[in-house]
Each structure stands twice: as structure tokens, then as C-alpha cells.
Amino acid sequence: MILSDILTSGYLRNALCYFLLILTGLIVHILNTVLLQPYLFWRKYKKYPNVITRESFSPILGDMKEHIDSMKENKVHYSYMKNGAEKYNKHDLRVTLDGIFPTVMILSNKALEEFLSMQVTKIDRDDLNSGVSGLIPHSLVTMPSTKEVMRRRKNMLSWVSLNSASKYIPHMLRCLEKVGNDMKTKQKVDLVHSMNVVTFDVFSDILFGDDVKELVSKLYPYENPDGSIEMIELREMLIRLTKCHISHFFHPLSHMFKFLKNRGLVNPFKRDAKNAAEFKRAILEIVKNSKEQKAAHHMFSDPLSNEVQKLDEVCGVMLAGSETTSHSLVSCLYFLNKNPETLKKLREELNANGFTKEKSFYEICTMEKIQSMTYLTCCVKEAFRCDIVAPRSFSYAALEDIEICDVPISRGTKIRIDLSTCHFDKNKWLDEYEFIPERHDFESEYYKRTKQTGIKPDVYSRRTFSHGMRSCPGQSFAMLEMKVAIAYLVTHLDIQFDEEQLNNKDIGFGLGSHFIPLVTVKEH
Numbered sequence: 042m043i044l045s046d047i048l049t050s051g052y053l054r055n056a057l058c059y060f061l062l063i064l065t066g067l068i069v070h071i072l073n074t075v076l077l078q079p080y081l082f083w084r085k086y087k088k089y090p091n092v093i094t095r096e097s098f099s100p101i102l103g104d105m106k107e108h109i110d111s112m113k114e115n116k117v118h119y120s121y122m123k124n125g126a127e128k129y130n131k132h133d134l135r136v137t138l139d140g141i142f143p144t145v146m147i148l149s150n151k152a153l154e155e156f157l158s159m160q161v162t163k164i165d166r167d168d169l170n171s172g173v174s175g176l177i178p179h180s181l182v183t184m185p186s187t188k189e190v191m192r193r194r195k196n197m198l199s200w201v202s203l204n205s206a207s208k209y210i211p212h213m214l215r216c217l218e219k220v221g222n223d224m225k226t227k228q229k230v231d232l233v234h235s236m237n238v239v240t241f242d243v244f245s246d247i248l249f250g251d252d253v254k255e256l257v258s259k260l261y262p263y264e265n266p267d268g269s270i271e272m273i274e275l276r277e278m279l280i281r282l283t284k285c286h287i288s289h290f291f292h293p294l295s296h297m298f299k300f301l302k303n304r305g306l307v308n309p310f311k312r313d314a315k316n317a318a319e320f321k322r323a324i325l326e327i328v329k330n331s332k333e334q335k336a337a338h339h340m341f342s343d344p345l346s347n348e349v350q351k352l353d354e355v356c357g358v359m360l361a362g363s364e365t366t367s368h369s370l371v372s373c374l375y376f377l378n379k380n381p382e383t384l385k386k387l388r389e390e391l392n393a394n395g396f397t398k399e400k401s402f403y404e405i406c407t408m409e410k411i412q413s414m415t416y417l418t419c420c421v422k423e424a425f426r427c428d429i430v431a432p433r434s435f436s437y438a439a440l441e442d443i444e445i446c447d448v449p450i451s452r453g454t455k456i457r458i459d460l461s462t463c464h465f466d467k468n469k470w471l472d473e474y475e476f477i478p479e480r481h482d483f484e485s486e487y488y489k490r491t492k493q494t495g496i497k498p499d500v501y502s503r504r505t506f507s508h509g510m511r512s513c514p515g516q517s518f519a520m521l522e523m524k525v526a527i528a529y530l531v532t533h534l535d536i537q538f539d540e541e542q543l544n545n546k547d548i549g550f551g552l553g554s555h556f557i558p559l560v561t562v563k564e565h
């Protein structure tokens with residue numbers, strides 16, 4: 042058939058018609074999921090007086106716009122939650138759009154109580170695969186609370202021995218000593234990076250045996266955004282992978298065309314998936330080569346989980362255990378630098394308990410001593426209140442149509458607990474924007490004063506580790522590690538942040554923060 046025949050024949054006309062039909066369907070589908078459904082969701086909740094939503098509908102970006110605008114103004118991406126606390130705390134729920142995905146955020150205590158009472162029959166962990174959980178899609182962190190997942194959670198806790206963590210203190214001190222000495226030799230130190238070295242080393246010692254130390258510190262290939270391959274250590278790889286996966290959250294494509302991200306079809310998702318696979322391959326090699334019976338070895342001997350789940354479980358523990366604590370350490374050191382009187386008082390408590398740099402920390406730093414220092418505990422608790430490593434919980438979902446505080450929530454809707462806003466509730470915390478460790482000390486004058494005003498926190502006013510059966514299982518371990526690290530660092534070092542960062546009241550060092558704290562470090 043010659044070309045003119047084809048053009049005039051019905052073949053082409055039919056093909057063209059089908060093509061236009063498919064294209065129209067695709068456009069309608071995109072407009073419906075990207076614009077119409079999010080808009081209807083936003084509008085539906087505007088009428089409830091106990092629900093707060095964005096004042097105007099923001100297409101495609103949704104409430105991500107808040108995060109992006111904060112960063113543009115040199116504020117940490119979640120600073121709007123703190124600054125808007127007065128407005129938000131008047132409501133039970135906040136309805137947001139994570140890009141185009143509708144999410145209900147639990148704000149008030151009443152809403153949280155109702156949420157917890159429905160867990161896990163009507164509300165459960167969502168089978169999520171976004172943000173940082175996209176890095177570990179088969180770990181228990183991302184799975185609904187089936188019997189099997191709760192069994193994995195219990196086993197993981199006992200294998201990692203989080204409840205008898207005192208045995209890890211000497212190793213924590215060795216890591217701190219090494220990093221502390223290294224920091225003193227540099228003119229400027231990226232404090233997030235240094236604290237990451239500490240927390241990663243602590244967790245690699247918990248998970249892997251001494252016989253694979255070489256493999257842990259070996260260099261592995263990592264593809265950079267410009268396509269170049271850089272040889273880096275595993276801990277550096279974990280830091281970069283975490284940052285990249287958090288940034289997926291702010292990437293419009295991951296909201297508009299989820300499959301592109303989930304299947305790693307285009308960059309940066311493609312590159313990040315490749316780097317994640319390399320990271321996991323390295324972890325597998327380490328576990329397989331270790332003969333020592335450390336936590337990862339036990340996790341891999343679980344006969345009821347498959348290889349992919351076990352691998353993600355180990356990576357999940359590394360991620361949950363090291364990234365969170367390192368960022369919290371930076372926040373705590375920041376507030377201590379910003380509040381010299383507090384730092385002085387903390388050093389006095391440490392000195393009075395024998396924590397001086399002339400003494401060997403390996404002898405004096407016992408679990409009992411660490412737990413007995415009230416002011417140290419208060420400083421860590423206050424840092425947890427004032428800056429939060431994860432401003433929202435992982436994602437949960439409604440398993441059926443439910444109501445929270447008389448507000449209907451349809452089956453399948455994503456629900457998250459707001460972990461930050463209540464930390465600045467002026468009805469629960471006196472001087473809510475000030476860093477005042479004394480507020481956590483029942484014996485202090487400040488505490489007595491707050492009691493007289495009637496403004497006092499309750500069990501749900503502290504949400505750093507979330508609440509309920511899927512709250513953080515590493516809380517007491519994290520507290521211990523924070524206290525040992527702060528005790529060591531403030532006794533041995535003077536850490537100075539730059540003035541601009543000290544004066545920025547909207548700075549923060551939680552996950553995904555764009556701030557790089559370049560500090561100067563001197564011997565104390």
C-alpha cells in the first residue's frame with residue numbers, strides 16, 4: 042500500500058481516534074487525581090470548626106508548600122508548625138495535603154486518645170513507601186501491625202538488647218573519644234556529620250562483629266547526581282541515602298506520578314534506588330562474613346522472615362537508631378551553646394558527680410551515675426521538646442470509615458500524629474518558646490512556679506517518640522546514648538556554632554533540615 046492510500050484509508054483515522062481517546066482518558070485521570078480529588082478533600086474539611094486546613098487550596102504541592110516556603114526564608118522546613126502552634130493548638134485535627142495525598146494530622150490530646158483507642162482494629166500503620174521508609178520498604182517499620190510484624194518487633198528488640206543497653210557505654214565512649222579528638226584537629230567541623238559518625242559506629246558495633254570491621258569501614262561505590270562514581274564509607278552512604286530519600290518527599294514527581302518513584306524509573310529515584318541496592322549488598326556481605334553472634338547475625342537467623350525482610354530490618358535499625366540520635370545531639374549541643382548559663386549549670390552537675398576530663402570516663406561513666414544526674418536528663422528532655430527530629434509520626438491509615446472528635450474520616454485515609462505542635466502549646470508549657478531545662482525538674486523553683494500558674498504538661502504533651510503500640514522502641518536506648526554523649530562532649534570540648542545560626546530563631550536540625558552546623562571545636 043502506498044502512503045497516500047494509508048492516509049486516506051480508515052486505518053490511520055482509527056488509530057488516531059484511539060490515540061486521542063487514550064490521551065483524553067489520561068488527561069482526565071491526571072486532572073482528577075492531581076487536582077479534583079485533593080481539592081474536594083480540602084474543601085470537605087473546611088466546614089469543621091475543630092479542623093484546621095490551609096487557608097487556600099495549593100494545587101500539586103499541597104502543604105509541602107509550607108515546608109518549601111520555610112526553607113526559602115532560611116527557616117527549618119518544619120518551623121511553621123512551631124510558629125503556628127497557637128493557631129493549630131486550638132483544633133483537634135489538621136487536614137493536610139502531602140502533595141496530592143490527603144492526610145489527617147492528630148493535634149489535640151482528645152484526638153490522640155481516640156486515635157490510640159482505635160489502634161489497631163480501626164487504625165493501623167499504613168503500608169507506606171515514601172520518604173525515608175522508601176529506603177527500607179520491607180522492614181517492620183513500614184508494615185501493618187499483624188501478629189507476625191509484632192513478633193518481628195519483639196525479636197528485634199531482644200536481639201539488639203536495647204533493654205540492657207548499659208553494656209554499650211564503654212563502646213559509646215570509645216566512639217566519642219575518637220570523634221572528639223578528630224574534631225579538635227579541624228578548623229571547622231560539620232557537627233551533624235561528626236555526631237553521625239558516633240551514632241553509626243555505636244550501631245555497627247551493636248549489629249556486626251569485630252571480625253567484619255574491615256568490611257564496615259571499606260569504601261563502596263556511590264553514584265553522585267552528576268553521574269560520577271565516588272568511593273565512600275557505609276556510614277557516609279547511609280547519611281546520603283537518608284537525605285536523598287527525605288528529599289523525595291519534596292519532589293513533585295513523587296506525588297504526581299508515584300510509580301516513577303516506586304519503580305525507580307527516572308532520576309533522582311533511579312540513582313537513589315541503585316545506591317540503596319549497593320548499600321544493601323554491602324550490608325548483606327558484612328552479615329554473611331561475620332561469624333560473631335551479634336544482633337544482625339540473630340536477625341538473619343530468624344526462620345520466619347525472608348532474606349529481603351531481614352536485610353531491610355537490619356538497615357531499618359541502623360537508620361532508626363543512628364540518624365535520629367545524631368540529629369538530636371546536634372540540637373542539644375546547639376541549645377547549650379546558645380544558653381551559656383544552662384551549660385555552666387550542667388558542667389557544675391557533671392563536675393560534682395566526678396565527670397572531669399582528668400578522670401577516666403570508662404571508670405566514672407556508669408549507668409547509675411548517668412541516670413542520677415537530673416539536670417543532664419532535663420537538658421536532653423528540653424532539647425527533645427524544643428527541636429524535634431521527626432515532626433510527624435510515620436503514616437497510619439483508617440481501616441474503615443471512622444470518626445475522630447466527630448469528624449468523619451474515610452477508609453484508606455492517611456493519618457499521622459503531629460509530634461511537634463503540642464511542644465509549643467502555651468496552655469501546657471510556660472514560656473513555650475524558651476529553652477528552660479528546669480521545667481522538667483519537679484524540685485526546681487521554676488517547676489513550682491509553673492505549677493502555681495496551672496500550666497502544666499500531661500502525658501501526651503511530650504511526643505518526641507510518639508505514642509501507642511507502634512511508638513519508638515528505642516526510646517530508653519536513645520536517652521542513654523544522648524546523656525552519655527552530652528556528658529562526654531561538654532566535659533571535654535567547647536563547641537561554638539556560628540553567630541548567624543545562634544541568632545536564627547527558626548533554625549532546627551531534625552531530619553531533612555537544610556542547615557549545616559559548621560562549628561569550631563576547642564579543648565575545654
Ligand code: HEM
Binds near residue numbers: 194436510515518
Ligand atoms: C533521639 C532518638 C530517636 C527518636 C527521636 C525516635 C523517634 C521515633 C519516632 C517518632 C518513631 C515513629 C513512631 C510512630 O510512627 O508513631 C520511631 C519509630 C521507630 N524507632 Fe525510633 N527514635 C529514636 C531512636 C531510636 C533508636 C535508638 C532505635 C533503635 C533501634 C529506634 C528504633 C525505632 C523503630 C524500630 C521504630 C519503628 C517502630 C514500629 O514501627 O513499630 N529509634 N522512632
